Amino acid sequence: MDVTTMELRDYCCLNRPRFRVDPESDAEWYFGNRQVSEELLSRIRSDFDIRGIPKCGLIGRFGDGKTHTLYHIKHLFETESENYPAICFVLGLAPYDERIPDLGGWRYIHGKILDAMGEAFLRQVVQDFDRLPGDRTSDLSEEMGKVFRFGDENLKKSLANVLSGYFLRETKSTLPAWQWLRGSKLEKGSAAQDLAATKSLDNAEDMINVIMNVGNLVRRTCDKGIVFLMDEAQALADVSKRDVEIHHAFLQLASDYNQDVGMVIAYFGAGVQQVPKVLAQPPDILSRLGVTQQNIDEAFINLIRVINTKDDVRSFIDSLLAGMKDEERAKQRIEEAGLTGKVTWQDLPFTEDAIARAVEVLYQNEQTRNARMIINELARAAAAAYHRGKATGQYVLVDVSLLDAVTQRL
Amino acid sequence: MRWEERYVSVVYEGGHSLFFQRFVQATDATSLVIVSPWIQSLDDEALSLRDILWTIQKCGVPTTVIMRSPDKEPLNRSSVVLFEGSPFVTLYYNNELHAKVYVCRCQPFGFALLGSANLSGRATRALEIGLMVEGKGAGRRVIEELETLGKEDIPNRAGTVLRKLVPDRHIS
Numbered sequence: 001m002d003v004t005t006m007e008l009r010d011y012c013c014l015n016r017p018r019f020r021v022d023p024e025s026d027a028e029w030y031f032g033n034r035q036v037s038e039e040l041l042s043r044i045r046s047d048f049d050i051r052g053i054p055k056c057g058l059i060g061r062f063g064d065g066k067t068h069t070l071y072h073i074k075h076l077f078e079t080e081s082e083n084y085p086a087i088c089f090v091l092g093l094a095p096y097d098e099r100i101p102d103l104g105g106w107r108y109i110h111g112k113i114l115d116a117m118g119e120a121f122l123r124q125v126v127q128d129f130d131r132l133p134g135d136r137t138s139d140l141s142e143e144m145g146k147v148f149r150f151g152d153e154n155l156k157k158s159l160a161n162v163l164s165g166y167f168l169r170e171t172k173s174t175l176p177a178w179q180w181l182r183g184s185k186l187e188k189g190s191a192a193q194d195l196a197a198t199k200s201l202d203n204a205e206d207m208i209n210v211i212m213n214v215g216n217l218v219r220r221t222c223d224k225g226i227v228f229l230m231d232e233a234q235a236l237a238d239v240s241k242r243d244v245e246i247h248h249a250f251l252q253l254a255s256d257y258n259q260d261v262g263m264v265i266a267y268f269g270a271g272v273q274q275v276p277k278v279l280a281q282p283p284d285i286l287s288r289l290g291v292t293q294q295n296i297d298e299a300f301i302n303l304i305r306v307i308n309t310k311d312d313v314r315s316f317i318d319s320l321l322a323g324m325k326d327e328e329r330a331k332q333r334i335e336e337a338g339l340t341g342k343v344t345w346q347d348l349p350f351t352e353d354a355i356a357r358a359v360e361v362l363y364q365n366e367q368t369r370n371a372r373m374i375i376n377e378l379a380r381a382a383a384a385a386y387h388r389g390k391a392t393g394q395y396v397l398v399d400v401s402l403l404d405a406v407t408q409r410l
Numbered sequence: 411m412r413w414e415e416r417y418v419s420v421v422y423e424g425g426h427s428l429f430f431q432r433f434v435q436a437t438d439a440t441s442l443v444i445v446s447p448w449i450q451s452l453d454d455e456a457l458s459l460r461d462i463l464w465t466i467q468k469c470g471v472p473t474t475v476i477m478r479s480p481d482k483e484p485l486n487r488s489s490v491v492l493f494e495g496s497p498f499v500t501l502y503y504n505n506e507l508h509a510k511v512y513v514c515r516c517q518p519f520g521f522a523l524l525g526s527a528n529l530s531g532r533a534t535r536a537l538e539i540g541l542m543v544e545g546k547g548a549g550r551r552v553i554e555e556l557e558t559l560g561k562e563d564i565p566n567r568a569g570t571v572l573r574k575l576v577p578d579r580h581i582s
Contacts, residue, residue: 005568006568007568018563020558095414386566390571391572
C-alpha cells in the first residue's frame with residue numbers, strides 16, 4: 001500500500017469518483033429526520049387520493065436538499081409506481097427576468113415544461129395512444145381530440161392535428177410542431193399549412209390548456225398523471241408585470257378540474273411564509289391546495305427540519321459515510337494500514353472522536369446544519385488527511401485535531 | 411436561439427485575457443480556479459498577475475491554482491512567489507498537467523474559459539483557441555463541473571501535491 005500514489009477515492013475507499021452526493025445519481029438516498037420525508041410523502045399520497053395528482057411544495061435554505069428531494073421523489077415515482085402513479089419531470093424555473101423578453105412570462109415557463117417532457121416522451125405518448133385497443137372508426141387526430149378536456153374546440157383540434165401529424169412517425173422534422181407548441185409565431189408557408197392548426201397559442205391560458213390536455217392523453221394511454229417537479233421557484237419572486245398570467249396559469253394547474261397534471265414546487269426560503277407572492281396572493285391557489293396562510297405548512301413542507309437536531313446530524317453523517325464506501329476495499333485498507341481498532345470501515349478515514357466533534361461543530365450554527373455544508377466539511381477534512389498522508393507516506397486519519405484545523409473558520 | 415441557450419462562444423484571440431478582464435470586473439466573485447501548466451507574472455501585459463492577485467485580495471476571492479512545479483518548469487518561479495504571498499490562494503502542483511481551465515463564480519452567473527492558452531504572456535499573442543462558457547441554462551452545469559474539476563478532481567489525484575493552503579485552511 002503506497003499512499004503517495006493513491007487518489008482520494010482510493011484513500012477513502014469511495015464507491016464513487018468524488019466525496020460528493022449527486023442529487024440525480026444518488027436519488028435513492030434520503031437521510032436525516034424521517035418525520036419530514038414522511039410528511040412530504042404523506043402529502044403526496046393524499047394528493048393522489050384527494051386531488052388525483054400531487055399539488056404541493058417544499059421549502060428550504062441553500063444546501064437543505066431541495067433538488068435532491070425532488071430527484072428522490074422522481075426516484076420513488078419510478079420505482080414504486082403502484083404507490084405513486086405518475087410520470088415525473090424535473091425542471092428549474094431560474095433564471096426569471098422580465099427585462100429580457102426570452103426570460104419572462106408564462107411563455108418562458110411553458111417552454112421549460114415542454115423541454116422537460118421532450119420529444120421522445122411526446123412521441124411515446126402519441127404512439128401508445130395510437131396502439132390503444134378498440135374499435136377505432138375515426139382517424140387518430142379525431143380520436144385524440146375527444147380525449148382533450150381543456151380549451152375551446154379549435155385548440156383541441158389544433159393540438160390533436162399537431163401531435164398526430166408530427167409525433168406518430170419519424171418521417172419529418174418536428175420543428176414546426178415545437179414552434180407551435182411553444183406559442184411561437186409561424187411564418188406563412190408550407191410548414192404552417194402542414195401543421196393544420198386552426199389556432200395558435202396566443203396566451204397563457206392556451207398554453208396551460210395544451211399541457212393539461214397532454215396530461216389527459218397520458219392518463220388515457222397509461223393511466224398515470226404527469227407531475228412537474230419545479231426547482232428554484234424562488235425565481236417567481238421576480239414576477240412583476242406578468243403576475244396576472246402566471247398566477248392564472250398556476251391557478252389552472254391547482255384547479256380541481258385538473259387531475260392529470262401535478263406540480264411539486266421547491267423554493268428557497270427560511271419559512272413557509274416566503275412562498276412567492278404570485279402563488280400566494282390572492283389566496284385562491286392556496287385554497288385549491290387545501291390550505292390558508294395559517295396552515296400553509298401542510299402543503300409546503302419545510303426541509304429545514306430534515307437536519308434539525310444533533311441526532312439528525314449524526315444520523316446524516318453515519319448514513320453518508322457508510323453509503324459512499326466500498327466495504328470490501330475499506331476493510332482491506334484498514335488491515336493493510338494497521339488501523340484495526342482505530343477506525344471502522346464505515347467511518348474511514350474519520351475516527352469516532354472526529355465524527356463526534358464534527359457533529360458538535362456543524363450543529364452549533366444554523367448555516368452549517370444542512371446537507372451541503374456537512375458534506376463540504378467532511379470532504380475538506382478527508383482531503384486534508386489525504387494530502388498530509390501523501391506528504392508523509394503514512395495513512396493519516398482525520399482525528400479531532402485535524403478536524404478542528406479544517407473547521408476552525410466556521 | 412433562446413437567451414439561455416447562448417451559453418458558449420469561441421474565443422479566437424487574446425488567449426486568457428478576455429477571461430481575466432471579466433474577472434477583475436466581476437460582481438460578487440466567490441471563487442476563482444486557475445488550471446494551467448505554465449503560469450508567468452505577465453509583467454509586460456495589460457493585465458498582470460499582480461493585478462489579478464490584487465483583485466483576489468481586494469474582493470477576498472478564494473482561489474485555487476494548479477500548475478506544474480517550478481522545479482520542473484523554472485519559468486513558473488516568478489508566479490509561485492506571487493501566489494505564495496497571497497492569503498487567498500491554495501496552490502497545487504501536478505507535473506502531468508496539460509489542461510488549461512479558468513473558472514470564475516460570480517453574480518448573476520459564473521463563467522469559464524476552456525482552451526489551449528496557458529496563463530502566460532505568450533498566450534495572449536500566439537494562435538490559441540478557447541471556449542468561453544457562461545453559467546446560464548445548460549452552461550450552469552458545465553461551470554459547476556469545471557469548478558469541481560479544479561477544486562477537487564485534479565487536487566485529489568495521485569500526481570497532485572498540495573503546495574500551500576489558504577491560512578484559514580492551514581493544517582498544522
